[in-house]
Each structure stands twice: as C-alpha cells, then as structure tokens.
Amino acid sequence: xxxRALIALLFAFLLAPVALVFPxxxxxxxxxxxxxxxxxxxxxxxxxxxxxxxxxALNSLLLALGVTLLSLAIALPAALAIARGGxxxxxxxxxxxxxxxxxxxxxxxxxLLIVFAGYGLIGSWLGLAFAHLLIxxxxxxxxxxxxxxxxxxxxxxxxxxxxxAPGAVFRRVTLPLMTPGVIAAxxxxxxxxxxxxxISLFVVGPKLTTLPVAMYRYVESRTDPLxxxxxxxxxxxxxxxxxxxxxxxSLRKAIGK
Amino acid sequence: MxxxxxxxxxxxxxxxxxxxxxxxxxxxxxxxxHGVSPSGAILPGLSLGTWAALFDDSFYAExxxxxxxxxxxxxxxxxxxxxxxxxxxxxxxPRTKNLLMVACxxxxxxxxxxxxxxxxxxxxxxxxxxSVMHALGVEHPxxxxxxQTGVIIGLVQILMPYMILSLxxxxxxxxxxxxxxxxxxxxPPWTVLRRxxxxxxxxxxxxxxxxxxxxxxxxFITPKLLGGGRVFLLAxxxxxxxxxxxxxxxxxxxxxxxxxxFGVTLGLYGRLARAMEQA
Numbered sequence: 001x002x003x004r005a006l007i008a009l010l011f012a013f014l015l016a017p018v019a020l021v022f023p024x025x026x027x028x029x030x031x032x033x034x035x036x037x038x039x040x041x042x043x044x045x046x047x048x049x050x051x052x053x054x055x056x057a058l059n060s061l062l063l064a065l066g067v068t069l070l071s072l073a074i075a076l077p078a079a080l081a082i083a084r085g086g087x088x089x090x091x092x093x094x095x096x097x098x099x100x101x102x103x104x105x106x107x108x109x110x111x112l113l114i115v116f117a118g119y120g121l122i123g124s125w126l127g128l129a130f131a132h133l134l135i136x137x138x139x140x141x142x143x144x145x146x147x148x149x150x151x152x153x154x155x156x157x158x159x160x161x162x163x164x165a166p167g168a169v170f171r172r173v174t175l176p177l178m179t180p181g182v183i184a185a186x187x188x189x190x191x192x193x194x195x196x197x198x199i200s201l202f203v204v205g206p207k208l209t210t211l212p213v214a215m216y217r218y219v220e221s222r223t224d225p226l227x228x229x230x231x232x233x234x235x236x237x238x239x240x241x242x243x244x245x246x247x248x249x250s251l252r253k254a255i256g257k
Numbered sequence: 258m259x260x261x262x263x264x265x266x267x268x269x270x271x272x273x274x275x276x277x278x279x280x281x282x283x284x285x286x287x288x289x290x291h292g293v294s295p296s297g298a299i300l301p302g303l304s305l306g307t308w309a310a311l312f313d314d315s316f317y318a319e320x321x322x323x324x325x326x327x328x329x330x331x332x333x334x335x336x337x338x339x340x341x342x343x344x345x346x347x348x349x350x351p352r353t354k355n356l357l358m359v360a361c362x363x364x365x366x367x368x369x370x371x372x373x374x375x376x377x378x379x380x381x382x383x384x385x386x387x388s389v390m391h392a393l394g395v396e397h398p399x400x401x402x403x404x405q406t407g408v409i410i411g412l413v414q415i416l417m418p419y420m421i422l423s424l425x426x427x428x429x430x431x432x433x434x435x436x437x438x439x440x441x442x443x444x445p446p447w448t449v450l451r452r453x454x455x456x457x458x459x460x461x462x463x464x465x466x467x468x469x470x471x472x473x474x475x476x477f478i479t480p481k482l483l484g485g486g487r488v489f490l491l492a493x494x495x496x497x498x499x500x501x502x503x504x505x506x507x508x509x510x511x512x513x514x515x516x517x518x519f520g521v522t523l524g525l526y527g528r529l530a531r532a533m534e535q536a
Contacts, residue, residue, distance in 0.1 A: 016375070197370055
C-alpha cells in the first residue's frame with residue numbers, strides 16, 4: 001500500500017508541472033495564483049492580441065519547416081555515403097558529424113554568437129538556420145543511418161544486377177524501404193528545431209526571434225497565466241505530431257529498436 | 258559507390274559541420290587565450306589574462322565548486338526518485354509498461370521553458386504548494402522559488418526522464434528469476450533489492466549518473482528562470498558574461514572549464530564502466 005502510494009506520488013511529481021499548465025491557462029486572475037479564483041478564456045484572448053508572440057510562433061514554424069527540409073536534404077546523402085560508401089574511417093566520420101550533440105548547448109550557442117557577430121548573422125534567418133542545423137543534422141543522420149542499416153544490401157544489389165542505374169536503385173528501392181526512417185527523422189528534426197531555446201537565445205536579434213525565446217523572455221519579466229495558454233497549445237501541438245508519427249510509422253520501428 | 262560520389266554526398270554535411278561547429282569551437286577556444294581592449298575588440302597576441310582574472314577572483318572558484326556540487330546533489334536526488342519509478346515500470350505487464358513508458362518519457366517532448374513555467378505555477382509565491390500549506394494553517398510558507406530550492410526541485414523533475422531511460426536500459430540484465438531464487442532461499446525483500454537488484458542494475462545507474470550530471474552542469478533555462486537571477490551556476494554565468502557583460506573571453510574561458518568538467522566526468526565514467534565489466 002505504502003509502496004503504491006509512493007509510486008503514485010513520484011508519477012505526480014513527474015507529470016504535475018505539465019498537467020497543471022492546463023487549468024492555469026483558464027485562470028481568470030491577473031497573476032499566477034492557485035487555485036484560480038475563477039475560470040475564463042481571458043488569457044487565450046490575450047494571446048490572440050499578443051502580436052509579438054504570434055510573430056515569434058510564425059517564425060518558429062517557418063524555421064522548423066525549413067530546417068527540417070534542409071536536414072533531410074543534407075543528412076540523407078550523408079547517411080547513404082556512410083552506410084554504402086565502403087571507405088575506411090566511417091565510424092570516426094559519424095562521430096564527428098554527431099559530435100555537436102555531446103557538447104552543452106550553452107557552449108555551442110556562445111561559439112556561434114562570437115562567429116556570427118562578425119558576419120552580421122545575428123538575428124538573421126541564415127544564422128538561425130545554421131544554428132538549428134547544427135543540432136538537427138546529428139539526429140537526422142543517426143535516425144537515417146539506422147534506417148539504412150536495416151535494409152539488406154542484397155535487395156539493392158539485386159536491383160542493380162537486373163540493370164537498374166544507381167539513381168534508380170535509390171529512388172525505386174532504397175528510398176521506399178526507408179520511408180519510416182525518413183518520416184521519423186523529419187519529425188525529430190522539426191520538434192528539435194521548434195523547441196530549441198538555448199542556442200537560439202544567443203543567435204536571435206531584435207527583429208527576428210523564435211517562440212521558445214519569446215516565451216523565455218516573457219516568463220523572465222512577467223509571471224501571468226499567458227504563458228500557460230501558450231504552453232497548453234504547445235503541449236497539444238507536440239502531442240498531435242507524435243500521434244501523427246505513431247499513426248504513420250511505429251516510432252519504435254523507425255528508430256530501429 | 259565510388260569514393261568521389263561518397264565525398265560529394267558527404268560534402269554538404271561536412272560543410273555545415275565546419276561552418277557551424279568546428280570553426281566556431283576553435284574560435285571560442287582561441288578567445289579564451291586573447292586579451293580584450295576596453296572597447297571590446299580582440300587584441301593580437303596570446304594572453305593568459307582571462308585565466309589569471311578567473312583564478313584571481315574567488316567568485317569563479319566558488320561558482321565552479323557550487324556548480325559541481327549542485328549538479329552532484331541534483332543527480333543523486335534524481336537517481337533516488339527515478340529508481341523506484343523505473344523498477345516499477347520494468348516490472349509492469351507489457352501493456353501497462355508501454356503506457357507507463359510514454360508517461361515517463363513524454364515530458365521530453367515538451368519545451369524546457371514550458372516545464373519550467375509549470376514549476377512556477379507550483380512553487381510560485383501564490384502557487385499550489387503555497388496555497389496547500391496555507392490551507393493547512395502554515396502562516397508563512399517557506400519561499401520555494403527564486404532560490405536554490407526551486408532550482409533543485411525543477412532540475413530533478415526535468416532530468417528524471419533521462420535517468421529513467423538509463424535505468425531501464427540497465428534493468429535489461431535483471432532476470433526476475435534471480436529475484437525469485439533469492440527470495441525462495443529466504444532473503445527478505447530488502448535484502449533482495451540490496452544484494453541482487455541493485456548490483457545488477459549498477460551499469461544503468463552509472464550511465465544515468467553520467468547523463469544527468471552532464472545535463473545538469475550545462476542546464477541553463479531552469480536555473481535561470483527558477484533561480485530568478487539569485488542562483489549562480491556555470492551555465493548562467495556563461496550567458497551573463499556573453500550577453501549582459503559582453504566579456505566574451507571570460508565566457509569562452511568558462512565554457513572551456515565546463516568542457517573540462519565534461520571530459521573528466523566522461524573519463525571517470527569510462528574507468529568505472531570498465532572496472533565494472535571486469536568485476
């Protein structure tokens with residue numbers, strides 16, 4: 001009995017901060033207070049009038065879409081070369097290309113800030129895209145490599161021996177077989193870019209900011225339930241992407257474990 | 258595939274790696290060894306001035322020590338809370354297990370800003386804890402946020418999924434038959450846990466400790482928002498020096514210190530993991 005209660009308590013500890021955002025987003029109070037004195041749509045309406053946050057959300061969405069497409073376009077050829085290239089030192093190459101994930105984002109952000117400042121890339125789309133690619137590429141590369149590793153080379157060899165050109169083998173055999181991996185890589189790249197905040201904090205400028213950064217700045221200066229409304233929408237958004245992914249491909253299969 | 262084709266396919270990825278990773282990191286390292294003029298321009302010629310300033314000021318020695326100790330404390334607490342949860346998930350039936358896994362890992366899909374904000378709702382000045390304690394008759398509930406307590410509570414919860422993942426990976430070697438054997442030979446539950454379960458899950462514990470420690474040292478959003486500018490850790494200081502004070506050489510030096518802590522931790526982990534394999 002005590003055992004069960006303890007487990008329930010631990011689960012509550014783990015999930016409460018996200019769960020409580022929902023009732024708080026319907027608070028009618030001016031500040032964060034528990035329990036809310038009354039419930040209303042006040043903060044969702046306020047959200048509608050908050051142009052800065054809306055613009056930031058749009059920026060994040062566009063950036064995440066662009067970064068996802070670029071990640072696939074860059075990581076797919078690289079994964080193919082690493083999986084089928086047959087040259088030596090592929091493990092070290094993979095280690096180099098995924099190394100950014102091992103370093104603290106605060107250090108990566110600072111390193112980018114110093115370099116970007118010299119080239120006027122701070123607060124630019126190009127700068128933000130580079131910064132996000134830095135961390136989405138390793139994820140995409142890993143997922144795509146795993147997907148490629150599960151395709152038996154014999155299938156491709158069979159197609160080639162029957163006279164298919166390398167491009168045709170890839171388009172007609174390899175790509176269709178690794179579709180779940182491509183979808184998973186796209187979803188992970190999108191979520192990583194859309195949620196990225198620390199590196200972005202260093203690279204955004206007064207004219208161009210992302211949603212997580214705008215939220216961070218807002219929470220830093222004011223604590224009202226507005227961010228609860230944004231958070232509730234974001235949680236539902238993430239959930240929708242994951243469910244969509246789960247419908248299209250089993251996540252477990254896609255990551256290959 | 259011809260080597261030339263392979264190189265061509267790799268070129269874009271290598272270019273991004275060079276432009277956004279290798280070159281900026283090399284530049285960062287060199288910043289730590291250059292002087293700065295009062296206007297903020299980098300002076301030519303190598304200089305150890307930044308390091309001298311860093312070692313001269315006891316604030317930084319304290320900052321590094323506090324960061325390491327706080328991270329160790331957070332990691333230990335995370336392990337303590339995640340272990341029973343992970344064990345429960347590991348022992349659950351297959352269908353419940355999947356559901357519990359999703360519950361444990363879903364916080365990872367949600368932005369750190371959102372999760373930290375959730376803690377402001379709970380720990381804030383008129384938050385959940387305050388109102389519960391007030392209702393229970395506590396006149397002046399202790400302040401839970403914008404101090405070290407809030408930072409530690411927030412970090413433990415935010416890093417728990419990583420610990421649970423590592424522990425579950427380690428539990429793979431844990432055959433229920435071992436526990437049953439120990440129990441049937443008369444070992445009380447506590448002894449089974451201490452003598453059978455715990456030693457077998459040691460690799461998972463070690464992995465989780467490494468992962469959570471490293472993530473705590475580099476975490477920034479949670480200490481910044483829950484610390485309210487009153488809790489000083491390595492990551493928050495790097496940000497302040499880079500963005501507020503604009504002392505990039507000092508921020509670069511502190512970054513190298515953080516990387517050194519990472520290096521030492523990884524080295525220790527490698528040694529312990531090898532020792533464990535041989536044991």
